Amino acid sequence: MKIVLNQKIYPTEVILNACYMFLENCFIFLEQGKKDEAIVVYFKTKKKKSAKFLKSLKDAFTNELLHCSLRYQISRNNKKLREYIVGRALYTPFSNSDLDILEDDKELDYVDDPLGIAIPWEDKFGKKKKNEKASV
Amino acid sequence: MKKLAFSKSIYKKRALVEAVNAFKEHMNCELRDNGSYFEVVVNSNAETLLMDEFSNYVLGATKKCL
Numbered sequence: 001m002k003i004v005l006n007q008k009i010y011p012t013e014v015i016l017n018a019c020y021m022f023l024e025n026c027f028i029f030l031e032q033g034k035k036d037e038a039i040v041v042y043f044k045t046k047k048k049k050s051a052k053f054l055k056s057l058k059d060a061f062t063n064e065l066l067h068c069s070l071r072y073q074i075s076r077n078n079k080k081l082r083e084y085i086v087g088r089a090l091y092t093p094f095s096n097s098d099l100d101i102l103e104d105d106k107e108l109d110y111v112d113d114p115l116g117i118a119i120p121w122e123d124k125f126g127k128k129k130k131n132e133k134a135s136v
Numbered sequence: 137m138k139k140l141a142f143s144k145s146i147y148k149k150r151a152l153v154e155a156v157n158a159f160k161e162h163m164n165c166e167l168r169d170n171g172s173y174f175e176v177v178v179n180s181n182a183e184t185l186l187m188d189e190f191s192n193y194v195l196g197a198t199k200k201c202l
Contacts, residue, residue: 027188032143
């Protein structure tokens, strides 16, 4: 089965994303069409299936194409906003409270364990029961 | 000897190189540049199923390259 798609409507990225969703069920091969703006998608099912299944596969693929187009459009529209948020998160300087925490840490030695993180779970919880039994 | 042609405007070279490396244990293949196409020449008697799996792998790798 083959489907010819116009790249003006469905960019290559959208077609690849849609095809990726169907890799589990069938073998897919893409080819540049005779016209430069066309991409031909060849489908080959992994197991022998009925014509009805192929029809449903084609319908599912066209739906997936629309879904991927929408996601592509949204991603393009929000590109600047995403870049702004990530840029802000990465380049925001330390606040005063963060610096205070760092200064407090300087006084601590690497052996110190004020939060009790270095104590193994067995020492903290496991041996208590044994000791309790021993005392009884 | 069989040949698989992958359009340069659709598939990425990086994806093809990755696929050739991934399948080198199963089939003896070589990547060639042929104008607007990348050609994968399969020297061993690879089954059609394996070739189909190869093209699927290239498609998946190309998608990840985006």
